[in-house]
């Protein structure tokens with residue numbers, strides 16, 4: 001049985017009852033809460049609720065055969081929405097494959113995620129425009145890409161100029177399991193020796209498919225970067241305010257030229273690893289229930305209610321959720337299968353004889369069936 | 375009468391692994407999620423209960439680490455059987471496999487043996503997300519020092535995994551994941567031949583059709599459809615992609631004069647390229663038509679909604695057969 005998160009040393013502002021407390025030890029981070037207006041609070045809640053609704057709907061769509069697979073992020077909304085809003089308007093984000101909440105905070109069309117999991121394409125959004133890079137399925141690979149990107153930002157002189165419109169930093173998401181990959185250790189090292197403007201955001205949801213994070217690490221993950229020169233901090237990942245404040249501060253520091261750092265967000269994967277997984281084979285319901293009681297959304301709801309947010313608001317969010325469900329169902333049903341030529345597109349950026357030959361052959365071959373095989 | 379049981383491929387591999395672990399307590403098993411969960415495809419299910427956590431354990435998620443430590447364990451006298459969870463995740467271990475595992479016996483002038491087995495579920499057809507449908511066998515077949523095999527039936531699965539574990543050389547054991555639940559009879563008493571021996575599965579006179587692993591079902595379907603049209607197609611399961619049993623293929627081509635080779639992997643610099651080239655060298659005057667290769671296109675494995683068009687099906691094989699016959 002895992003520990004109560006409040007027993008572990010970590011940045012936490014929101015109590016289980018939804019009260020805000022800023023311990024002296026974390027006062028620096030607490031300063032960032034002062035940036036938040038009521039509109040921000042409502043936005044945090046709206047987005048957490050929205051992404052959970054999306055998640056549940058996607059699971060249902062997968063069960064109905066509309067998606068090949070679904071990768072639920074339920075329970076991780078606090079870590080994702082909070083950190084997503086802690087990332088600035090010029091910053092770049094390198095996600096893993098479960099960062100639907102972060103995607104939402106940076107304007108990614110949620111249908112692009114569903115399209116990918118339906119098997120229509122492998123990604124397809126423009127990372128330069130969205131600053132939200134493609135999902136990475138091969139564990140840890142994106143962490144090196146993020147580091148290289150951050151090295152380039154520094155080479156371009158976009159760090160520590162003091163000009164808010166110019167400076168930028170990079171955030172790389174990964175899971176606890178992914179930290180075991182050699183690529184991740186190498187990324188820490190490259191980031192440290194180059195003093196790159198990057199924040200490594202580890203969502204420790206305590207499980208990597210069937211293995212506990214204790215199988216991936218002997219020291220707390222927030223200390224993993226220490227030996228490389230990447231200092232870390234642990235946060236309560238189910239506290240959206242801590243996630244926002246700590247990310248915002250670390251991104252500010254990175255932009256200001258203070259080098260790389262690591263945030264370990266302690267959270268919990270409430271759902272299965274993916275819809276192909278059966279977690280009852282390796283973990284106790286009791287543990288899941290324990291963490292359900294620490295749900296990031298209900299905790300934040302308590303905070304809002306304490307601060308006088310009326311029922312109307314929650315009704316409105318509920319209603320927006322229903323609309324979202326209907327919208328994405330309809331859009332998913334309307335998704336067309338990709339044409340065969342898509343397979344041959346963008347393999348190279350310039351003309352290539354093998355591609356030309358094989359596409360021509362396949363088109364001729366398909367045509368020989370007179371369209372009946374389409 | 376021999377001792378026969380009906381098993382799906384996945385469970386035949388489990389049974390073979392169990393046999394190997396019972397026979398030799400130096401056989402160890404590890405990889406991601408293999409112990410408590412029994413692997414994402416349940417191939418190692420039940421082994422933890424029978425053999426305990428000193429014989430089968432979950433490793434951290436680090437493929438280079440999995441193979442690198444397998445090498446060290448082999449140096450120490452163990453016979454590691456490492457699982458790579460999916461084909462697309464073998465590449466972090468590519469250096470350890472091709473530059474280390476494959477060469478240690480050579481570099482030590484035979485003092486160091488590398489009895490390591492790497493189990494890899496491979497191939498497409500399961501509607502998966504990216505990096506879960508790759509056919510990377512040619513990279514390994516290209517590397518001297520590695521043996522590369524793939525069963526296509528439960529009986530082969532049961533025996534070939536044991537032969538792989540008994541081998542003193544490193545073996546890449548590619549498991550046809552979309553056929554895991556295909557059932558067949560397993561003869562528990564007698565092996566169907568050596569692990570590098572090709573098998574003529576269906577005899578025929580007009581064309582030699584060579585395939586392996588997950589493509590065998592498709593080849594057999596094509597042969598059956600061809601037979602309905604009066605074409606006599608000899609189907610060969612090579613079972614081993616390195617070394618390749620060319621004698622069996624060449625004997626067949628000498629009889630039929632025509633060759634079609636099919637696999638899921640892209641055809642450029644592939645197992646079928648090698649077979650076509652070798653047959654041209656060894657049986658040139660017997661060929662009535664140029665050999666044809668049928669494989670995946672030379673593009674990254676596509677999104678699931680397109681995989682049906684990427685993977686060779688019986689029609690695409692028959693189209694090739696018609697072309698070699700019409701030549």
Ligand SMILES: Cc1ncc(C[n+]2csc(CCOP(=O)(O)OP(=O)(O)O)c2C)c(N)n1
Pocket residue numbers: 098137138139174175176177178179205207208209269273406435437459463466
């Ligand atoms: C290189 C590589 N090896 C193995 C896998 C298979 N795999 C997919 S997710 C996963 C567990 C990852 O756990 P974690 O990093 O904690 O992230 P979570 O899924 O819990 O969000 C594994 C082993 C992979 N995707 N990439």
